[in-house]
Amino acid sequence: MGRSHSEPQAPLRADAITYGLLPELIGYRLRLAQIAIFRDFCVKVGEADITPTLFGVLVLIDANPGMKQTQLAEAIQLDRSSVVSVLDKLEARKLVERIRAPDNRRANALHLTAAGRELLHTLTPQVLDHERRLVSRLSAEEQAQLRTLLGRVVAGLQQNDELPLPTAP
Amino acid sequence: MGRSHSEPQAPLRADAITYGLLPELIGYRLRLAQIAIFRDFCVKVGEADITPTLFGVLVLIDANPGMKQTQLAEAIQLDRSSVVSVLDKLEARKLVERIRAPDNRRANALHLTAAGRELLHTLTPQVLDHERRLVSRLSAEEQAQLRTLLGRVVAGLQQNDELPLPTAP
DNA sequence: TATTGTTATACTCTATAACTATA
DNA sequence: TATAGTTATAGAGTATAACAATA
Numbered sequence: 001m002g003r004s005h006s007e008p009q010a011p012l013r014a015d016a017i018t019y020g021l022l023p024e025l026i027g028y029r030l031r032l033a034q035i036a037i038f039r040d041f042c043v044k045v046g047e048a049d050i051t052p053t054l055f056g057v058l059v060l061i062d063a064n065p066g067m068k069q070t071q072l073a074e075a076i077q078l079d080r081s082s083v084v085s086v087l088d089k090l091e092a093r094k095l096v097e098r099i100r101a102p103d104n105r106r107a108n109a110l111h112l113t114a115a116g117r118e119l120l121h122t123l124t125p126q127v128l129d130h131e132r133r134l135v136s137r138l139s140a141e142e143q144a145q146l147r148t149l150l151g152r153v154v155a156g157l158q159q160n161d162e163l164p165l166p167t168a169p
Numbered sequence: 170m171g172r173s174h175s176e177p178q179a180p181l182r183a184d185a186i187t188y189g190l191l192p193e194l195i196g197y198r199l200r201l202a203q204i205a206i207f208r209d210f211c212v213k214v215g216e217a218d219i220t221p222t223l224f225g226v227l228v229l230i231d232a233n234p235g236m237k238q239t240q241l242a243e244a245i246q247l248d249r250s251s252v253v254s255v256l257d258k259l260e261a262r263k264l265v266e267r268i269r270a271p272d273n274r275r276a277n278a279l280h281l282t283a284a285g286r287e288l289l290h291t292l293t294p295q296v297l298d299h300e301r302r303l304v305s306r307l308s309a310e311e312q313a314q315l316r317t318l319l320g321r322v323v324a325g326l327q328q329n330d331e332l333p334l335p336t337a338p
Numbered sequence: 339t340a341t342t343g344t345t346a347t348a349c350t351c352t353a354t355a356a357c358t359a360t361a
Numbered sequence: 362t363a364t365a366g367t368t369a370t371a372g373a374g375t376a377t378a379a380c381a382a383t384a
Contacts (some may be wrong), residue, residue: 008207017244018233019227019244020232021227021228021296022228025300026300028221030203030206030318031203031206031221032246032319032323032324034200034203036327052200056191057187060188063187064187075188077201127190127194134322135195138321138322145314145318146195146318146319147193147198149311149314149318150199150201151238151303152307153201153202154201154283154302156305156306157205157303158205
């Protein structure tokens with residue numbers, strides 16, 4: 001494994017770096033892709049302080065008005081308590097409202113405000129533009145296949161069992 | 170966009186959650202996949218306190234003995250200063266050594282210790298096993314295609330330009 | 339002056355555990 | 362007892378900026 005340890009001591013040229021096992025690992029490539037995507041998203045989606053997660057929350061609440069925090073937590077793969085701080089941020093920016101659910105006074109029904117919907121309308125084309133850049137080297141067919149393959153990776157892991165939630169990347 | 174706001178107020182059933190735009194977005198699916206992968210990696214790769222990043226660093230140093238910290242930083246997409254703390258951790262565990270480079274006394278040549286190589290040998294089959302689980306629903310052909318497509322996503326974004334480094338996911 | 343590594347620092351994201359109020 | 366949300370807290374991971382040693 002790796003270069004033998006009796007090799008010459010000349011410093012490694014930058015372009016001589018090798019990656020060992022890593023390029024074989026889909027997990028590794030996925031990680032690189034996600035880092036690149038996250039950076040591109042944050043740079044190119046104009047409105048400051050919108051991350052992919054916050055955008056996802058806006059989309060979900062818009063698509064499911066009245067949804068509960070626990071449902072949101074499950075949908076975006078966060079702990080309930082993490083959702084609280086995400087919503088605190090969005091509510092402070094008047095993008096989201098928590099409305100005490102009349103049928104169950106423990107729960108909050110989540111709704112976008114008018115400003116939240118407006119922001120979502122502004123962001124969506126920017127996100128689609130980012131997405132277009134993402135797949136700039138893929139044919140329509142390849143894009144569809146990538147979606148399918150990624151979906152199957154997730155499904156393959158989730159079937160395994162209920163995992164605990166180590167602090168994610 | 171979303172459900173009309175004059176709909177009945179019955180609480181959303183859990184299985185009625187919809188995802189709006191999100192399933193169309195490759196960026197979103199990639200994120201879900203990466204979260205699932207990270208969790209599976211941490212649960213299933215036995216040696217405690219080895220994350221995908223730390224494993225990647227071990228592989229890279231093994232494949233490029235004598236490499237410099239700056240080269241490592243570029244290879245794993247971290248800032249120089251972040252590499253310092255990663256290496257501090259690995260050096261404290263006696264897995265990696267920094268050896269003052271004789272030809273350039275500013276730089277450190279990085280090497281795995283015997284223990285580091287041994288750990289890498291222990292981990293590698295576990296990582297491959299994790300990887301196998303990852304692609305359990307993919308044919309060999311599909312696996313190869315997924316690797317290719319992910320590589321092209323990264324390449325497509327990186328050509329754009331030198332991005333600053335917002336704190337990543 | 340530029341480069342390499344380091345330090346000091348701060349920020350973001352996230353989870354855990356214990357708590358409140360409802361059910 | 363169980364569930365929904367909250368709080369307090371802690372930890373991991375990362376970047377920025379200023380610095381020392383070396384080139």
